Amino acid sequence: MMAQIAIVDDHPIFLDGMAQFLSSHGHDILFCARSVEEALERMQAGEPDLLILDVSMKSGGGLAILSAIRNSGSTVPVIFMTVHIRPEQTLEAIKLGVDGVVLKDSDPNDLLGCIQQVLSGNKSIAPFVMEQALVHSISAPASEANVLAVLTDRELEIAGLIRAGLRNREIANRCGLTEGTVKVHLHSIFQKLNIKSRSELIIMMMSMDSEIPAVGMEH
Amino acid sequence: MYHMPLASSSAMDRLVLWLGRSPTLGFAISRVAFSAAATWQIEAMFSNEPDFAHTALLLKAAVWTWTAISIAQNSLTPPLGLLLRPIFLIFDLIAFLTVIVLCEPLQIAALGCLFFVAWSASDRFGRGAVLILGICLIFAFIARGYYESWASARHVAAVDRAIDSLTIVIGCVIAASMLSLNILERRLISWSERLQGVGLSFQKSLAQFLVEQVSQLMNSRYCAFVWEMMDDTTVHCELYDGDGVRHLILPQKQIDGLSNVTPREAPFLYSTQSPRLLLRSRLGILRNERAPDLVDSISDVFGAGQGASIHIQAGELRGRLFIGTSHGWSPAVLLRCLRIQEGIDLFLERHFFFLAWRQRTFAEARQALSRDLHDSVLQTLAALRVRLATTIHGLSNAAVPDQLTELRSMEELVTAEQAHLRRLLSQQSPVAAETDVDLGREVERCCRFIALQWAIDCRLNLAERSMTVSAETAAEVEYLIREAAANAVKHANARHITVSIAQVDDEILIALKDNPGPQAVARENYTGDFELQSQSIMKRLGKIGGTAYFHNLSMNSLISIRLPSSLPRSPI
Numbered sequence: 001m002m003a004q005i006a007i008v009d010d011h012p013i014f015l016d017g018m019a020q021f022l023s024s025h026g027h028d029i030l031f032c033a034r035s036v037e038e039a040l041e042r043m044q045a046g047e048p049d050l051l052i053l054d055v056s057m058k059s060g061g062g063l064a065i066l067s068a069i070r071n072s073g074s075t076v077p078v079i080f081m082t083v084h085i086r087p088e089q090t091l092e093a094i095k096l097g098v099d100g101v102v103l104k105d106s107d108p109n110d111l112l113g114c115i116q117q118v119l120s121g122n123k124s125i126a127p128f129v130m131e132q133a134l135v136h137s138i139s140a141p142a143s144e145a146n147v148l149a150v151l152t153d154r155e156l157e158i159a160g161l162i163r164a165g166l167r168n169r170e171i172a173n174r175c176g177l178t179e180g181t182v183k184v185h186l187h188s189i190f191q192k193l194n195i196k197s198r199s200e201l202i203i204m205m206m207s208m209d210s211e212i213p214a215v216g217m218e219h
Numbered sequence: 220m221y222h223m224p225l226a227s228s229s230a231m232d233r234l235v236l237w238l239g240r241s242p243t244l245g246f247a248i249s250r251v252a253f254s255a256a257a258t259w260q261i262e263a264m265f266s267n268e269p270d271f272a273h274t275a276l277l278l279k280a281a282v283w284t285w286t287a288i289s290i291a292q293n294s295l296t297p298p299l300g301l302l303l304r305p306i307f308l309i310f311d312l313i314a315f316l317t318v319i320v321l322c323e324p325l326q327i328a329a330l331g332c333l334f335f336v337a338w339s340a341s342d343r344f345g346r347g348a349v350l351i352l353g354i355c356l357i358f359a360f361i362a363r364g365y366y367e368s369w370a371s372a373r374h375v376a377a378v379d380r381a382i383d384s385l386t387i388v389i390g391c392v393i394a395a396s397m398l399s400l401n402i403l404e405r406r407l408i409s410w411s412e413r414l415q416g417v418g419l420s421f422q423k424s425l426a427q428f429l430v431e432q433v434s435q436l437m438n439s440r441y442c443a444f445v446w447e448m449m450d451d452t453t454v455h456c457e458l459y460d461g462d463g464v465r466h467l468i469l470p471q472k473q474i475d476g477l478s479n480v481t482p483r484e485a486p487f488l489y490s491t492q493s494p495r496l497l498l499r500s501r502l503g504i505l506r507n508e509r510a511p512d513l514v515d516s517i518s519d520v521f522g523a524g525q526g527a528s529i530h531i532q533a534g535e536l537r538g539r540l541f542i543g544t545s546h547g548w549s550p551a552v553l554l555r556c557l558r559i560q561e562g563i564d565l566f567l568e569r570h571f572f573f574l575a576w577r578q579r580t581f582a583e584a585r586q587a588l589s590r591d592l593h594d595s596v597l598q599t600l601a602a603l604r605v606r607l608a609t610t611i612h613g614l615s616n617a618a619v620p621d622q623l624t625e626l627r628s629m630e631e632l633v634t635a636e637q638a639h640l641r642r643l644l645s646q647q648s649p650v651a652a653e654t655d656v657d658l659g660r661e662v663e664r665c666c667r668f669i670a671l672q673w674a675i676d677c678r679l680n681l682a683e684r685s686m687t688v689s690a691e692t693a694a695e696v697e698y699l700i701r702e703a704a705a706n707a708v709k710h711a712n713a714r715h716i717t718v719s720i721a722q723v724d725d726e727i728l729i730a731l732k733d734n735p736g737p738q739a740v741a742r743e744n745y746t747g748d749f750e751l752q753s754q755s756i757m758k759r760l761g762k763i764g765g766t767a768y769f770h771n772l773s774m775n776s777l778i779s780i781r782l783p784s785s786l787p788r789s790p791i
Binding site for chain 1: 449501533534535561564565568571572574575576579590594597598599600601602603604605606608609612613634637638640641644
């Protein structure tokens with residue numbers, strides 16, 4: 001099935017190469033654009049049968065174009081062709097209705113197969129990309145909670161107070177414990193989280209973006 | 220870089236330190252002044268009474284003896300000093316309260332001395348002691364009216380004036396002590412605040428910076444930091460004294476003596492003249508503990524004299540500061556040590572936090588940069604591959620089999636390089652780096668790539684069927700083989716490379732050999748270029764604890780590499 005295709009990519013050599021490759025396989029290249037703005041402008045002149053977009057570009061890349069055209073009510077099939085796509089980007093693209101995802105380092109013939117699939121009305125997402133997205137959607141939100149799930153309520157409270165910058169003595173006063181007991185809890189936290197210092201604990205908790213600091217600052 | 224201002228060590232500075240850090244000096248001066256006033260008052264009361272001449276003499280002797288003993292008892296070492304000090308304080312309290320009740324002209328001087336009793340009692344027993352003393356004082360003032368004051372009936376104007384002037388001296392000493400206490404407090408606070416502000420900005424090592432700062436604050440003869448990291452058994456010692464900062468290498472016996480301290484976390488006072496240490500229990504009660512080995516070690520390493528010791532623990536750092544300073548077994552110095560300990564703990568925590576944060580940021584930045592670079596190369600390779608595919612497609616119907624074979628070979632090379640880069644990218648995540656891979660399979664893939672890249676014959680000779688290593692180690696091995704093969708082709712003109720690989724104990728052995736076959740090229744004139752051009756390999760091996768040999772056992776042997784199976788932990 002031959003189609004009129006538009007390609008958007010900020011890498012000129014790849015863009016030219018891809019246009020030549022698709023032309024040599026009988027497809028008609030409607031236009032090639034090197035930026036999001038240019039692509040959206042060219043889209044207003046006329047829609048292709050299929051849009052091939054790079055994800056990593058300035059001004060939001062392929063996701064921005066996909067979002068814009070879907071918001072305008074267009075149902076043109078879209079294939080993302082990229083070197084790297086983060087799992088969360090894949091999930092967002094699927095939500096926005098992307099039809100195919102192909103990695104640039106895959107066999108060029110895979111792209112031809114993907115185009116055929118998409119033009120036939122099917123979805124075609126590279127298994128590696130899909131696998132990463134699935135793993136992310138299953139494990140990512142849980143993993144942060146899991147780290148803290150090993151802590152008891154008291155340890156969680158103490159960890160929160162440490163993140164809030166309190167010293168052992170202040171924590172002991174606030175929790176109604178002795179300083180020695182706080183140290184025992186702290187040692188247990190370090191062991192459970194496999195860390196060695198308060199600094200690591202603070203950084204770990206900060207990077208988790210958890211709601212724990214509120215524990216320390218409420219009073 | 221941040222530089223902490225040095226504390227001056229003038230005589231005034233020493234006086235401020237001495238007056239403010241404990242009531243000992245102020246109390247001694249006030250005692251002498253009070254005793255002189257008491258002597259004059261006794262003279263005034265009994266000079267016209269010949270019957271009481273003997274009593275007056277006894278009283279004066281008693282006053283001065285009590286003064287001398289009270290001053291001298293400060294130099295008693297624990298446990299005797301610890302035991303006697305409360306008795307002296309109680310006796311002081313009774314004596315001064317009696318003077319308030321019975322001798323009106325000495326009332327204000329006695330009150331002044333009671334201020335130092337209260338200060339000493341507060342240091343020794345806590346703030347509750349001041350409350351008890353206040354109640355006693357109320358009763359003493361109530362009791363004043365019940366007794367006919369003998370002293371008030373025997374006024375001598377000149378004596379009254381002399382007593383007044385001595386009272387003013389006591390008042391001045393109190394004021395100076397309070398001022399010194401305040402200066403000392405402010406100095407400690409500003410020292411602690413400046414320390415917190417330093418963060419990572421100091422040019423010396425952390426240990427050197429610490430001993431310098433503490434020594435300047437305490438105006439000490441020496442300050443030593445004996446420390447170790449938890450994941451390392453080596454004990455280090457940094458010493459700051461009149462000769463500056465230096466690293467000491469201590470014999471094991473002294474290391475054991477200085478690092479195996481029984482009161483693990485509490486600050487303590489020591490003196491090389493006594494085998495005992497003075498410290499506070501967790502409840503704040505002063506106690507002494509015998510530690511002859513520790514005191515001997517201190518005496519051996521730092522010399523004779525008194526000092527204070529502070530425990531330091533933050534993150535993986537654990538150690539003890541030994542500060543050579545005269546303390547007169549003052550509990551106030553112990554409290555001050557606790558404050559310094561808190562300041563240092565806070566500083567170290569902030570320091571380690573900044574350090575960890577900086578390392579993490581750098582690592583993330585490096586990873587992002589590396590990812591960008593790999594992405595860019597992958598883009599270019601993808602473009603090349605697409606163009607090659609287009610060209611191959613275009614020529615597929617033409618009768619140019621040789622060109623097609625060459626183009627397909629190039630396409631295969633690009634594909635292999637893409638796969639290699641993709642693997643590197645996936646190994647950048649910490650989780651992936653820790654996963655195990657089959658080294659044989661990885662090296663086999665690498666050999667195929669080398670063969671394609673240099674158009675040579677590259678084979679793998681695997682000693683064991685299965686060699687499981689971490690992905691990080693496999694990446695290092697692959698890098699080394701690629702680099703060695705490139706040098707072998709370019710500088711040793713190798714055409715048939717055999718890569719032998721084996722795992723022995725905790726090491727991976729790699730050997731590259733050139734098998735020239737029947738049409739071998741004589742290389743007797745080998746100039747050593749290969750060895751010269753392999754400096755990058757040596758550099759890389761140096762970082763991961765490996766070694767390489769370029770040997771002449773056989774002219775066909777190129778390089779032997781030995782590297783540990785588990786790579787050393789990266790500093791970041």
